[in-house]
Amino acid sequence: MTNAEAWEKTLDDLEQRRARVLEMGGSERVAKHHAKGKLDARARIAHLLDEGTFQEFGTLVGGAEAAADALVAGSGLINGTPVMVGAEDFTTLAGTIAPGSNSKRYRLAEMAVRNKVPLIMLLEGAGFRPTGAHYGRTPTDLLAQAQCSGKVPMVTGVLGPSAGHGALIAPVSDFAIMSRQGSIFTAGPPVVKMSTGEDISKEDLGGPGVALPSGVVHNVAETDEDVLDEIRRYLSYFPPSAWSYPPVYLPDESTGPRATPELLNIISRENRNTYDMRKVLDVVFDGTDWFEVQPEFGTAIICALAHLGGHPVAVVANQPQVIAGSIDTDAADKAAHFISVADAFHLPIVFLADNPGMLPGGESEREGVLRAGAKMFVAQTTATTLKLHVTLRKAYGFGSMVMSLIGYDSQAGVFAYPGATMGAMSAAALSSASNARDDVAAELAEMELQASYLSAEHMGFDELIRPDETRNALLLSLQRGLYARQQSPEPVLRTAIMP
Structure with missing residues (x-):
């Protein structure tokens, strides 16, 4: 048996595990998500980044039960500039956060500061997952995200309901933008109903009509694609980090001196x-x-x-x-x-x-x-x-x-x-x-x-x-x-x- 033949079984097992992760929450849940006019987490990242530049990490976190532990994370390029990006996968356990995905979120922010590149989070999740596990002194993602502030551009896209711990990255960010189907709140309608007795929809609790006037979210765009395009556009004005100066366009007829009699x-x-x-x-x-x-x-x-x-x-x-x-x-x-x-x-x-x-x-x-x-x-x-x-x-x-x-x-x-x-x-x-x-x-x-x-x-x-x-x-x-x-x-x- 050659060395290559000896590797075959091991590598086949790896590829099977990878293929399962790419299925996210399964074909039925992904189709239901698409039927609402939304992109899935992986499609969102593909639309956001320059084609073919996404490099994922933490793919196998969550094991067979939770594909990528409901968070697709990695790096890529936007207009040729490296960025770190994480997208909550709502088709997998409602995009909830567990110890594994919490560590991935921490790693995203840590690498953004270490590499001096922007951090982008795409939200659609129900907050912490009720796993019964004790988090103890597990590093929290918000600690690393707060340490990004003022050092690398931080941008958040709210592309569906976002609740609890995961939602907190939006007000911490430099710029937060949501789609018309987005909503953001401390706790979702079921928790509000149980805690206060108030019966309220997610739209009335934290949709654009609430999040924009409150200042929690800065801008709104119609669709997932529009939000992602606006994120690319926003970042085009900024350097990759506070250790760099903003990019400059080459001079043309629009950049030179001219009178403004208008x-x-x-x-x-x-x-x-x-x-x-x-x-x-x-x-x-x-x-x-x-x-x-x-x-x-x-x-x-x-x-x-x-x-x-x-x-x-x-x-x-x-x-x-x-x-x-x-x-x-x-x-x-x-x-x-x-x-x-x-x-x-x-x-x-x-x-x-x-x-x-x-x-x-x-x-x-x-x-x-x-x-x-x-x-x-x-x-x-x-x-x-x-x-x-x-x-x-x-x-x-x-x-x-x-x-x-x-x-x-x-x-x-x-x-x-x-x-x-x-x-x-x-x-x-x-x-x-x-x-x-x-x-x-x-x-x-x-x-x-x-x-x-x-x-x-x-x-x-x-x-x-x-x-x-x-x-x-x-x-x-x-x-x-x-x-x-x-x-x-x-x-x-x-x-x-x-x-």
């Missing part, structure tokens, strides 16, 4: 008139295919990933169409998280300010607007990445400071349009608050109109610019500021206590 028609000169800030982004940045994060949460601020001169940038912009651009609690919370993520991975941040300040009022105060505003302020003032600022029309009080309109804050460029108004409050508000006579009110309004020139005379801005000069002013400042990258990047050391 802004003269988009932006109303009258502060009381609104306009859509999204149209400003379409004009200023390299193209209109920029990526908005949390478009349905904190809508008074737009947080977006875009390109300027081929360089990925993070954009924080007031939206005058929503409460006149006033910054409320949700908007400030959203922006604070977005700024921290951008800073962690060295994306330059462009602030486009047009707001009358933090949102006042009893309801706003009860929601903790000052705490949220302080959180955003700390995030942007402690950011070590390159920062650029433009005041388009107005920026009052603390609302200007959270948008990086504050002196000696290490900005690479600070600009404003002529006639842009700023100060503690608007002339109209000051006139009303002080019961000013008509002649005094008119004088205050005139002083407000001259504020940009007075500020420019005292170096309040680097320069007052015309709206049609906006892109070029930002582009040239960005290109100059990037020369500061004269040493290898490292993870950001955070020392401030977040409000």
Whole structure:
């Protein structure tokens, strides 16, 4: 008997075990899953990664009873960049977590940090499996996942019901996106019914209508395929880790200098008139295919990933169409998280300010607007990445400071349009608050109109610019500021206590 013949029986046994794992929960359960318009766990990974690049580990964990222990895990490439990816297999014991799959989840996160590559988790599972086994001091996946934060990009896709322990990776992640069939909650409807008596569906408990307004999940897409495509798109703006700088597109006709006269028609000169800030982004940045994060949460601020001169940038912009651009609690919370993520991975941040300040009022105060505003302020003032600022029309009080309109804050460029108004409050508000006579009110309004020139005379801005000069002013400042990258990047050391 040759050596090859001696190996044959052993290798046949291995292949049979592998084939059983590829069947996941069995043909019947997989077909039922597909009938709901969903991809199975392995198909999700295949769609997410570059074709043929998936390398699985932990295939035989779970033995014959639980294929891959309900978690398909491994590495692959996205646009040529290595990533670690784990997908819960709902067809196998409802995607539940046991000691074996918990160890696989820990290993995924551990390898992501070790290899300095992004970590992606695709969720559809019912939390810990009631096995009766004692977990003891088994390493928990959340420990390793938390240690990834700020070091490698962390992205979560919620592609079905996700409950309990497994769901916690979503709020820990930098970016979480769900499908219309996704739902996420601390405990599923049966546990809620038993614990509280509340009879509620998984959609009403944690579907998109709940998870998006609560801020637990950032974005939503229609299908599994759409979610996976959006994950690929999101990661295209980021470096593989905090030890690298973001990727740069080669120059073409879309990345060079150009005037932006369109802004003269988009932006109303009258502060009381609104306009859509999204149209400003379409004009200023390299193209209109920029990526908005949390478009349905904190809508008074737009947080977006875009390109300027081929360089990925993070954009924080007031939206005058929503409460006149006033910054409320949700908007400030959203922006604070977005700024921290951008800073962690060295994306330059462009602030486009047009707001009358933090949102006042009893309801706003009860929601903790000052705490949220302080959180955003700390995030942007402690950011070590390159920062650029433009005041388009107005920026009052603390609302200007959270948008990086504050002196000696290490900005690479600070600009404003002529006639842009700023100060503690608007002339109209000051006139009303002080019961000013008509002649005094008119004088205050005139002083407000001259504020940009007075500020420019005292170096309040680097320069007052015309709206049609906006892109070029930002582009040239960005290109100059990037020369500061004269040493290898490292993870950001955070020392401030977040409000």
